[in-house]
């Protein structure tokens with residue numbers, strides 16, 4: 001048995017398709033593709049679930065030929081991977097991918113664009129990538145279309161460009177803000193381009209999908225890398241341990257509660273997570289906005305006092321509590337995160353913090369960190385200068401994806 005996969009993009013079929021179809025005994029594809037392109041002489045099998053197609057392919061004899069229709073480039077989030085996974089080798093005649101088509105309609109280069117295919121309709125990770133990165137295409141799926149993306153992106157400054165039925169008779173390309181995307185009904189199939197700055201020209205890069213992580217200058221940055229008030233920020237050493245416990249990464253959302261100058265929120269964003277900084281002091285809010293801009297990352301600011309300010313925020317994967325009382329820790333322990341890290345200067349709060357996390361179902365660990373930094377005395381001799389000791393209490397419980 002031999003198999004040719006033909007990609008359909010609304011234009012003429014790719015070169016070589018006529019020959020492949022003329023010799024096909026079996027043709028597999030979506031109803032609309034079969035109606036438009038399947039030859040009379042071949043047996044048709046409509047998709048649906050893929051297993052019947054695999055069975056029908058396996059039943060063909062050695063010299064029989066089959067064609068599988070798929071959308072766009074079947075090698076990109078498509079059927080080629082599924083066939084190979086089941087041991088079926090195939091030739092591929094690709095069409096233009098829906099991502100290529102949308103980017104062409106938008107008249108924008110796309111080497112910097114991250115492409116997300118939500119797994120099992122789970123929109124959470126896709127939303128967090130759109131919240132964190134400046135340019136993302138989402139291959140929409142059931143429960144993860146333009147309306148759901150729009151509703152999850154309210155509160156972030158984003159523009160959505162929706163491509164419906166690209167290359168087809170009902171093609172439409174529409175630019176909307178998240179609120180408008182959430183209100184509308186959208187025709188399928190569609191793909192969504194999500195941009196932070198619709199008119200920005202991306203920097204020339206060497207790596208498709210956006211800069212790789214972690215950033216060139218590393219992480220757990222020195223305090224001098226942030227604007228701060230009188231040294232009131234998490235030290236680099238404590239931040240290093242806190243970041244390791246928070247595990248920020250693309251697809252996750254981190255809250256930095258009592259964010260101060262926002263060093264933790266900024267570092268999480270630099271490591272690819274979506275970040276929300278919760279802060280009540282106006283001057284600190286200005287500082288943290290400056291720090292996010294200085295590091296070229298998007299940090300959403302929720303200005304106000306926790307726990308009230310936490311109420312309307314989307315569910316986080318990780319929470320760093322750098323400020324606030326026992327009521328803030330309790331609220332964070334019940335916010336649905338997989339990881340919670342609380343930094344404490346006051347020892348009398350260690351027990352209550354541990355208990356609040358434990359009572360909410362977390363496995364709790366704690367460490368006191370007191371680093372002494374190497375400094376040089378006036379005569380050039382090496383000496384050590386202690387930083388303020390901090391206790392980190394960390395709670396971890398199994399998340400959806402672990």
Ligand SMILES: C[S@@+](CC[C@H](N)C(=O)[O-])C[C@H]1O[C@@H](n2cnc3c(N)ncnc32)[C@H](O)[C@@H]1O
Pocket residue numbers: 071072073074075076077078096097098099138139140141163164165166167168189190191
């Ligand atoms: C499983 S992925 C396959 C992607 C495909 N291999 C490609 O290169 O475009 C299916 C995604 O493509 C989108 N899609 C397929 N055909 C489309 C079209 N004509 N217009 C807009 N989106 C399309 C679907 O909505 C979905 O988000």
